[in-house]
Amino acid sequence: MGKALIFVLLLAGCASTAAPDDPRRIWCDHNQPRRDATEITPRAELDRINTHNRLGTAWCGWKP
Helix, strand or coil: CHHHHHHHHHHHHHHCCCCCCCHHHHHHHHCCCCCCCCCCCCHHHHHHHHHHHHHHHHHHCCCC
16 A cells, blocks of 8 residues: 555656746747748648748747
């Protein structure tokens, strides 16, 4: 019984995570502008690149 209780307490401690103070700052710290589009890049990928760069401009102050 004692070992099971310790295991449950350890598991409960691992399951709780605090939300970051500023998730956008974390995103900005781990991303950079994408400049990998070429003339053969498919439209769907261009849309993903543009969305990524728009977020960076709005959240991180990236310059086009």
